[in-house]
Amino acid sequence: MKKIYIFLFLLITTLVASQASAHKRLFILLGQSNMSGRAPIEDADMAVCPMVKLLNADGHFEVLRNPLNRFSNIRKDIAMQKLGPGYTFAETLSEQLQDTIFFVVNARGGTALERFMKNDTAGYYEKTLFRIKQALRERPDLKPATIIWHQGESNRDDYQSYLNHLNTLVADLRSDLGIPDLPFIAGEIGRWNPDYSHIVEKIALIPDSIPYAGLVSSEGLTNIDEFHFDTRSQRELGKRYAKKYLELSGEKVSRLVQIRSKLFESNSKEVLVAAHRGDWRNACENSLEAIENAIRMGVDIVEVDLARTKDGHLILLHDKTLDRTTTGKGKPEDHTLAEIKALRLRNGCHIKTIYKVPTLEEALLTAKGKVMLNLDKAFDYFDQVYELLEKTGTTNLVIMKSNAPAEDVKRDYGKYLDKVVFMPKVNLDEEDAIQKLNDYLRVLKPVAIEFKFAHDTNLLPYEVKKIMAGKSHIWYNTLWDTHAGGHDDDCSLANRDKGYGYLIDNLGATILQTDRPAYLIDYLKHKSKVMDCKRDWTYLQSENEFQAPSVPHFMVEECFLKGKQSPQTNEDGIIVTPYFAAVIDGATAKSTFTYEGKKTGRLAMELALEAIRDFPKDIDAVEAISRITEKIHDFYVEHNLLNELKSEPGKRFTANGVIYSYARNEVWQVGDCQCIIGNLYSSNEKEIDAIMANARAAVNEVALLDGATVKDLESHDPGREFIYPFLQKQAVLQNCPIEGQRYAFPVFDGFPVQMKQVNIFPVGDAEEVVLSSDGYPHLYSTLHESECYLADILEKDPLCIRLYKSTKGIKKGNCSFDDRAYLRIKIKK
Numbered sequence: 001m002k003k004i005y006i007f008l009f010l011l012i013t014t015l016v017a018s019q020a021s022a023h024k025r026l027f028i029l030l031g032q033s034n035m036s037g038r039a040p041i042e043d044a045d046m047a048v049c050p051m052v053k054l055l056n057a058d059g060h061f062e063v064l065r066n067p068l069n070r071f072s073n074i075r076k077d078i079a080m081q082k083l084g085p086g087y088t089f090a091e092t093l094s095e096q097l098q099d100t101i102f103f104v105v106n107a108r109g110g111t112a113l114e115r116f117m118k119n120d121t122a123g124y125y126e127k128t129l130f131r132i133k134q135a136l137r138e139r140p141d142l143k144p145a146t147i148i149w150h151q152g153e154s155n156r157d158d159y160q161s162y163l164n165h166l167n168t169l170v171a172d173l174r175s176d177l178g179i180p181d182l183p184f185i186a187g188e189i190g191r192w193n194p195d196y197s198h199i200v201e202k203i204a205l206i207p208d209s210i211p212y213a214g215l216v217s218s219e220g221l222t223n224i225d226e227f228h229f230d231t232r233s234q235r236e237l238g239k240r241y242a243k244k245y246l247e248l249s250g251e252k253v254s255r256l257v258q259i260r261s262k263l264f265e266s267n268s269k270e271v272l273v274a275a276h277r278g279d280w281r282n283a284c285e286n287s288l289e290a291i292e293n294a295i296r297m298g299v300d301i302v303e304v305d306l307a308r309t310k311d312g313h314l315i316l317l318h319d320k321t322l323d324r325t326t327t328g329k330g331k332p333e334d335h336t337l338a339e340i341k342a343l344r345l346r347n348g349c350h351i352k353t354i355y356k357v358p359t360l361e362e363a364l365l366t367a368k369g370k371v372m373l374n375l376d377k378a379f380d381y382f383d384q385v386y387e388l389l390e391k392t393g394t395t396n397l398v399i400m401k402s403n404a405p406a407e408d409v410k411r412d413y414g415k416y417l418d419k420v421v422f423m424p425k426v427n428l429d430e431e432d433a434i435q436k437l438n439d440y441l442r443v444l445k446p447v448a449i450e451f452k453f454a455h456d457t458n459l460l461p462y463e464v465k466k467i468m469a470g471k472s473h474i475w476y477n478t479l480w481d482t483h484a485g486g487h488d489d490d491c492s493l494a495n496r497d498k499g500y501g502y503l504i505d506n507l508g509a510t511i512l513q514t515d516r517p518a519y520l521i522d523y524l525k526h527k528s529k530v531m532d533c534k535r536d537w538t539y540l541q542s543e544n545e546f547q548a549p550s551v552p553h554f555m556v557e558e559c560f561l562k563g564k565q566s567p568q569t570n571e572d573g574i575i576v577t578p579y580f581a582a583v584i585d586g587a588t589a590k591s592t593f594t595y596e597g598k599k600t601g602r603l604a605m606e607l608a609l610e611a612i613r614d615f616p617k618d619i620d621a622v623e624a625i626s627r628i629t630e631k632i633h634d635f636y637v638e639h640n641l642l643n644e645l646k647s648e649p650g651k652r653f654t655a656n657g658v659i660y661s662y663a664r665n666e667v668w669q670v671g672d673c674q675c676i677i678g679n680l681y682s683s684n685e686k687e688i689d690a691i692m693a694n695a696r697a698a699v700n701e702v703a704l705l706d707g708a709t710v711k712d713l714e715s716h717d718p719g720r721e722f723i724y725p726f727l728q729k730q731a732v733l734q735n736c737p738i739e740g741q742r743y744a745f746p747v748f749d750g751f752p753v754q755m756k757q758v759n760i761f762p763v764g765d766a767e768e769v770v771l772s773s774d775g776y777p778h779l780y781s782t783l784h785e786s787e788c789y790l791a792d793i794l795e796k797d798p799l800c801i802r803l804y805k806s807t808k809g810i811k812k813g814n815c816s817f818d819d820r821a822y823l824r825i826k827i828k829k
Contacts, residue, residue: 023143026102027093028069029086030116030128031150033109034189036069036076037084038228043230045686047085047418051094053102059134064090066103071130073635074124076109083231085150088238095260095396096253098247098369101141104135112154113165118172121558125169131175142538145249146183148171148241151229152199153189159199163209170210181212185244187237188218190229214248254369255396260812263372263421263447266664267470271504273520274301274374274513276479277318281515284345285325286316288358288366293546295370299517301399303374306381313337314360314388323682327352341454360385364394374399374423374513386416395419401450405436406443421447423475428453428460437464441471448473448511456472456485465508475511476503478520489516510668522681526780535791540783546574546821553578553662557768558783558824564775571601571655572773572821575609579617579662582823584608585673585773587654588748588808590728595639604653607631608748612659621760623657623666625753632750645750649731652749658771660763660825667769669759670746674779678766679778682759688730688743689807692723696808697801699723715812723807766825775820777804783822788815 029035045066052351057071067081074304075081086105094101106128108115118125136142147170158511166186186206189196207213217240221233229237238734246253253261278290279297286304294302307317309332322328327336328343337359345355358366360375367373379402389395402409403425413422421624424440426433428451431485440446449472453461468474476490477483484503492499493516500523503509514520544802545567548556556576563570571586586601593600595753611631630651636642645652656671667675676685696719703718704710713719735753736744746757763769772779772786777793777800780786793804800806800817809817 024100024139024141025097025103025145026104026132026139027089027145027148028132029084029103029105029107029148031088031107032079032111032152033107033227034153034187034229034234035070035084035086035105035148035150036080036107036109037067037082037086037234038080038109039083039224039231039234041066041083042231044130045087045235049087049090051095051098051100053089053100054216055102055104055131055135055138059133059138061138064103066102069107072106072108073127074106074108080109080803081233084236085229085238085241086148088235089148089241090238092239096242096257096383098254098257101145102135102139102596104131106131106151109725110154111151113151113162113169114158114742116151117165117169125172128172132177139314144177144179144182146185146245148185148187148245149762150187150189150237152203153196156193156195156199161200162199162202163205166206167210170213183212183214183245183248184210185214185216185241185248186215187241190218190221190223190227192223193226214244216244255295256369256371259372260396263302263473266447266472268473269510271301271509271524272473272511273298273517273524274303274475274511275299275517276303276477276513276515278304279517284320284347284353284355286358287345288362289354289355291363291366291371291373294517295367297518298521299371300551301372301511301513302367303376303513306360306377306378306385308381308384309337309340310334311336314384315340316358316360316363318377324350326357326684333693333711348813357407360828361388361392364388364392364397366701367390367397368394369397372397372399372421374401377399379404382413382416386420389420391498396774399423401425406439410443410606415511417444423448423450425452427451428458428464433460434463434467437467441467445779446472448475450475450477452477452483453485454754456487458485461485461507468508472512474508475513476507476509477513478503479513479515489519490515490518492519492523500524501527507823522678525699525778526785535788537784540787545570545618548574548576548823551576551578552828554660554825554827556581556823557826558822560783560787560820560822562815564811564816567601568597569602570819571599571605572775572819573609574821574823575612576823576825577613577615580612580615580659580825581769581771582609582612582657582659583673583771583773583818583822584612584655584657584748584824585671585775587656590724591651591730593651600651600653601655603635604632604655604748607635607653608655618663619661620664621661621758622668622755624661624668625670625748625755625758628657629750629753632748636750649734649749649751650728652731652734652751654734654747654749656774658746660769660771662827665763667759667761667763667771669761670748670753672745672774673778674770674772675761676768676770676779676781677761678768680761682761683774683779684759685774686743688733688745690805692726692730692807693800693805695726696720696723697805700799700801710799711812714810717809717811719801720808727807763827765829766827768824770822770824772823773819773821775816775818776822777806779822781824783824786822790820 049064052064054064057064068086069075069081115122116124170184174180207215209409222230224230262270275294277285279293283289283293304316305318340357344352378520399421401423426437478488481488487499487502544560547562548559561574575582584605586605589599589601608628611628656673658675658685659668672684673814699722700719733743734747746753776786778789797803799809
């Protein structure tokens, strides 16, 4: 029953969220003393939340500030109203949702559940309902988003009917507000008191007993007295309420919000990536294009540099002159903005481009909601910078850094420190480094600190790791060797674990600024896969269905071919000839046609391999792909299938492939087979398959909520059944010649391949090439890594609906969700 309620909750709240433009959210906070607040209010709890409005005693909304329960019409003495969970709940949600939200807080300490119920002589229910309706009259655009409830201490002895009474209370509120599915989120009371054991057990059953309800844990929270949470715990409880609301509601938050959430979580181990001057390897440094590229690749922070023009405009520019990065000459302060806008940016090779020098305002608007900006060389213009932040609504995305003493920063910029992120810089090669660090932590409490050290003989980075633990993030720059003790980008190119890995694992870095953001992101993705590779690897020999021949121009370092069911039904294939190496993946048949016991995917694979075996050594991609197409097409003609398959593309013999040509020094990728060429990785996943995989996952999740087991779905996959008609119909998209068809994809199917859809990668100086089918959820540069990741998925997500969403999962009796083929070759130069 609980699973059904959760599913309905998600469905309903998703629909509600889609109407967010029509309604503003009203949050209703009810309960007893821990909701009204008994924890001391400290300086950190006194800041106003400008995007959160609280209903006051006159029925109007004002900016929320502590104590939140002071306007309650059922509260006890005003002096008793202190810090509850509502403040950080409001603070966190306003940050996450980036929208104005509204609160009604109506709690009363020392009060049993029965006193809050409708028609009780105390009248607390009627007074609370009056306050809620007062809010709805004041703002007709409001709609209750959820009820946040914290109560139970006063029912520690009278707990037998607690769930029945709470169910009645919630049902009455929903009925009187006209929202029968209004979400309800309760919080556990403190676990420190043994007298609470029975009522704690009842509260734990709330999600099973009340429709559309969630529960927030109090695990690890501490107290100030017998009944009440302390300040730290109230703050944490509020965050947990916010997290639960976002989890259950399915409300989407911006990429920037996600980044800030990690940045402000001091215990987070997730590494944030900062791109130095943006993606300057593929665009001009400090350009809008460099920022946009960095956003697309998944960077968290982009570092840019500021300068000011003659007429007082702030622009992005690193150098003291325009000479290196633009077509102009001289100092920026000697030119007006109009004059600088007439210039063109130069790229890293000093070649003139079509791009212009951006203003800070343009950069802020480009980054807004998508990425954080670290503004370097900005402190001289801080007041002007802040005016632009206010104007563009981007105060939440900027990081300012300085090595100025902590007291000076607080004195000169204190009014800004609760509005923008300030990050100190500490040089660990200086004698007073630890003193400066401790001063920053004591005076400013920064979310992160940037460190540098020239050589790894310096032992202070290890001390820093201990000092910073749980307090703040550690930032290192990997731009060149003297910034991170030699563990820089160049070191990482040779050995990522000795470069980036050393800073992360040994020194506790959780922010790295790099000149190679794509390379670092790829490493972090690899590193984040928690895989136990201590396995018996003998199966890689005993179960391998392909034996690689010896050829003159490249060496097969690793290969593995295995069918998900048996060698006879395996639709993947590998071929190695003196001049070619290829992996071909026959597509799962969408018809019942067989020839000599073989299905269409197997036939397509075998025909493709036959064609490749006859390739002349210097054939180009166009001719090679044409020959494979002709091979399959001739089979259709020979067996009188051509007319039928022209009209019914879902029945065609279909395969994907990735082919290495030694003579051309290229890799040709047709469809979603994968490849790694040096540092380049291409999975080439089809967008339409991702859509189908998500649809299948949703249907199977519903089946699991409805009582099916994983084993049931391995025998009968309702998600696969649901998408199967679409999989048959999507064949019209393969080799589709219509220009601009976003879902079109190339395959070998006996009909002309659109070469615009084919990837042709130059191998260049790369010494190794890895080719594989999509039977590996992610391709790594070694077979062990690829197998380990696959094994991890098959263990944790055998249906392939969560960790790795696929159009199919493991069927009963199969060893994997798909056939798999892996080939790693070393090129003899």
